[in-house]
Amino acid sequence: MFGGFFDKLKSGLSKTKSTFTDKVSEILKLTVSIDEDMYEELEELLITADIGMNTTMAIIDNLKRKIKEKKLKDPSGVTQCLKEVLLEQLSSAAKRDIVGGDKNVLLIIGVNGVGKTTSIGKIANLYKNEGRRVLLAAADTFRAGAIEQLDVWSKRSGVDIIKQLEGADPAAVVFDAIQAAKARKTELLICDTAGRLHNKKNLMDELSKINRVIDREYSESNRTALLVLDATTGQNAIIQAKQFKEVCNIDGIILTKLDGTAKGGVVISIQKELNIPVYFIGVGEGIDDLQEFNPEMFVDALFE
Ligand SMILES: Nc1nc2c(ncn2[C@@H]2O[C@H](COP(=O)(O)OP(=O)(O)O)[C@@H](O)[C@H]2O)c(=O)[nH]1
Numbered sequence: 001m002f003g004g005f006f007d008k009l010k011s012g013l014s015k016t017k018s019t020f021t022d023k024v025s026e027i028l029k030l031t032v033s034i035d036e037d038m039y040e041e042l043e044e045l046l047i048t049a050d051i052g053m054n055t056t057m058a059i060i061d062n063l064k065r066k067i068k069e070k071k072l073k074d075p076s077g078v079t080q081c082l083k084e085v086l087l088e089q090l091s092s093a094a095k096r097d098i099v100g101g102d103k104n105v106l107l108i109i110g111v112n113g114v115g116k117t118t119s120i121g122k123i124a125n126l127y128k129n130e131g132r133r134v135l136l137a138a139a140d141t142f143r144a145g146a147i148e149q150l151d152v153w154s155k156r157s158g159v160d161i162i163k164q165l166e167g168a169d170p171a172a173v174v175f176d177a178i179q180a181a182k183a184r185k186t187e188l189l190i191c192d193t194a195g196r197l198h199n200k201k202n203l204m205d206e207l208s209k210i211n212r213v214i215d216r217e218y219s220e221s222n223r224t225a226l227l228v229l230d231a232t233t234g235q236n237a238i239i240q241a242k243q244f245k246e247v248c249n250i251d252g253i254i255l256t257k258l259d260g261t262a263k264g265g266v267v268i269s270i271q272k273e274l275n276i277p278v279y280f281i282g283v284g285e286g287i288d289d290l291q292e293f294n295p296e297m298f299v300d301a302l303f304e
């Protein structure tokens with residue numbers, strides 16, 4: 001139905017599928033009647049699939065309610081009910097438009113190594129291919145390597161970059177980038193940032209300063225802050241998100257590295273625990289390996 005895009009998602013989710021979805025089928029195959037034992041086994045499985053305790057409880061409660069509503073007696077109908085419950089869970093948080101109008105800023109935040117710079121390259125490519133004018137700001141000035149890496153992605157995606165030297169003030173880079181964006185009629189300015197969570201005060205100051213520059217210089221722009229989380233860290237990603245929520249505004253999540261992990265279930269608990277929508281998912285290291293998160297497609301890919 002979705003062609004290559006869907007196949008990519010399916011292969012990206014293969015590890016999660018083998019530890020979660022395949023086990024659901026195993027449990028249901030051995031279930032003679034829908035009873036407390038079945039729910040307990042499913043509950044245990046959800047927890048081991050990194051869906052987290054709170055979210056698991058909610059899913060099991062909703063599943064029971066749905067099965068009761070449908071007056072379901074045959075275990076073969078349980079998978080469909082579970083799919084519906086997961087889909088409801090994944091569709092609950094509302095998204096704003098990243099590109100609304102002709103002046104947009106995307107702030108990409110998150111700790112080191114989660115995939116910020118890589119995701120920026122992929123997003124730049126995505127919008128460039130839609131015919132948008134995109135510009136990158138190398139506001140992770142903490143390491144020279146970070147600037148070089150964004151530079152590589154700028155070339156790869158054919159999108160310009162505004163940068164300064166290592167150690168420069170990140171807010172000054174954003175300032176320059178905003179002036180360039182205005183002059184070039186850029187539609188989407190994407191800002192990379194450094195994520196040194198071990199120093200919360202520093203991080204908060206740095207992000208506030210960047211936000212103040214945008215408030216002052218580009219108040220007419222539509223701003224979206226996306227937090228990048230690494231799916232392979234499982235439930236730790238939730239803890240990280242909670243810490244970031246304390247220091248800055250987060251509109252949405254980019255969940256990377258779903259391809260390398262069996263912990264894909266974390267996407268379900270992110271939305272439940274944080275009530276923040278997932279905008280994009282990373283399913284590989286290549287330029288095309290970022291997809292807009294589509295709950296229906298995700299659930300279908302998991303269960304197909
Ligand atoms: N397999 C896989 N690797 C990814 C994905 N996203 C990022 N990476 C890798 O994660 C590593 C860190 O990424 P980077 O963008 O430098 O993270 P940053 O420190 O947050 O900017 C790199 O080796 C990336 O290739 C993904 O979706 N899947």
Ligand SMILES: [Mg+2]
Nearest residue numbers: 116117140146
């Ligand atoms: Mg980086």
